[in-house]
Amino acid sequence: QKPKMSLDQKAFLQYTGGTTGLSKGAILSQRNIVAGAMQSEAWTRPITSEINEVYINMVMALPLYHIFAFMLSSLGMRAGYTFILVPNPRDIPGFIKTLSKQPFHIFPAVNTLFKGLLDNPNFKDLDFSSLRISQAGGMAATEQTAARWLETTGCAMIEGWGMTEGVAVGTANVITDRKFNGTIGVPVPSVDVIIIDDDGKRVGVNEAGEMCVKGPNVTSGYLNRDSSDDFTKDGYFRTGDIVSMDEKGYFRLLDRKKDMILVSGFNVFPNEIESVMLDCEGIIDCAVIGIPDERQGEAVKIYVIPADNNVTKNSIKEFALDNLTGYKCPRHIEFVTELPKSNVGKILRQKLREKHIADNPQR
Structure with a gap:
């Protein structure tokens, strides 16, 4: 007898990075993961729909247990991408050699990795003609690295923001943008964001406050832990990130509240x-x-x-x-x-x- 599956069932326990405290097990349901993959696919479609090759190759140089890599894997499996696995991205010469063997279309990485590649003189000799998406995430991207990346590869670095508790899906810059703007973009489809002060009141435009999110990709809480304090009274998840929003609705990531x-x-x-x-x-x-x-x-x-x-x-x-x-x-x-x-x-x-x-x- 086949088990009855529902979207509300627990699918995955993903432990947070613990960069500001104890690592916690975020409960991710079937709905959270399916939604995350669909949201990511919808966001990248304006570019991926234009790639006419048989296989779309995605560089995977992130630890596979990290939520950024998990989300990209879900997206890749849903959309039928081929992954170019790089088990040791710290070996920059080896990494460049791997990249030289086949065309690559999507390149997600953290700022330090983009910078590490740019600092190697052989990187500029690669063929970047297939590269269409350079996705920066996991940490804040810097303007100088973004400018060098665009100059070297001809592909703009697009920064986004996500968290373990939201399957790494949250906000992103428009995928067709050619210019790095230093923001983490706008909420992706089905994600709702508010910014609140220490008293729980919503702040105005260009004012800093804690980012709180709601959406089908957002966790219901942590394993074996009272998660009521992690949500606002109206059900928004408190991210612990300090952001501000400009007149155009773009969010700027300022820092972790604890930092x-x-x-x-x-x-x-x-x-x-x-x-x-x-x-x-x-x-x-x-x-x-x-x-x-x-x-x-x-x-x-x-x-x-x-x-x-x-x-x-x-x-x-x-x-x-x-x-x-x-x-x-x-x-x-x-x-x-x-x-x-x-x-x-x-x-x-x-x-x-x-x-x-x-x-x-x-x-």
């Missing part, structure tokens, strides 16, 4: 500072956290991977003063050889906060 730094009453977003400071000559990579400060409540601290010994704290401070508002400038600079990152390349700021406490026990 926001409060300097003398001003909200400071680490993502913004990192994005600016990556333009500073001699900074290979950087990460920003807030640390306790007696005078201001919190102060900005930046961890920097320097390119060589010519990079000084003074040159970094001067660049910050020239390019950032005073209260956003890092007051503390520490040079490191590596930054703690998740398998998808997200900076684990919690680990840096722990490192700071361990290094400064008396404070």
Whole structure:
């Protein structure tokens, strides 16, 4: 006897990245997963419908257990794509060799991976004539990487936003856009977004607040955990992400609520500072956290991977003063050889906060 299946049945338990705390098991139903695949297919159709080749090849250089890869796999299986599997994307020369063997049409990745490829001199020699979609997700994309990507490949980087609890589907930039705008786009079909302040009131245009979402792809809650606080009274899921919406309805991702730094009453977003400071000559990579400060409540601290010994704290401070508002400038600079990152390349700021406490026990 065949079991009776329903869209409300639990299909999958997907554990969150745990970048800001304990990893939790998001319950994803059959409906959540089917909806996510259909929403993604509808969003990409204006481009995919124009590709006249027998197979649409999608580069899969993300860990397959990550929700971004899971959503792309669901989309690919639904639409009949071929996957080019790259088990070790950190091996950039090997990755480039894999890409040289066949045409590729869809290239989803995180910003650090796009940047890593661009930094290799052999990447520009690949044939990009088939590339039609470059999808950035998993972490904030930066303007400089997007500009270099477009220049090298001729294909614009399209940024989107999703979360484990929504099968990585949420907002996205219009797939046919040719210009990177630094936003995470607009809600995809069937997704409804509101932005609220700490009192639960909806904020105005261009005002920052917590993004809350509703849709057929959004989880009903977490396994073995009271999830009532994770939803607003009217049923929107609280994402923990701070965003603002402009006059055209495009959303800008400012930061995780837990990562926001409060300097003398001003909200400071680490993502913004990192994005600016990556333009500073001699900074290979950087990460920003807030640390306790007696005078201001919190102060900005930046961890920097320097390119060589010519990079000084003074040159970094001067660049910050020239390019950032005073209260956003890092007051503390520490040079490191590596930054703690998740398998998808997200900076684990919690680990840096722990490192700071361990290094400064008396404070």
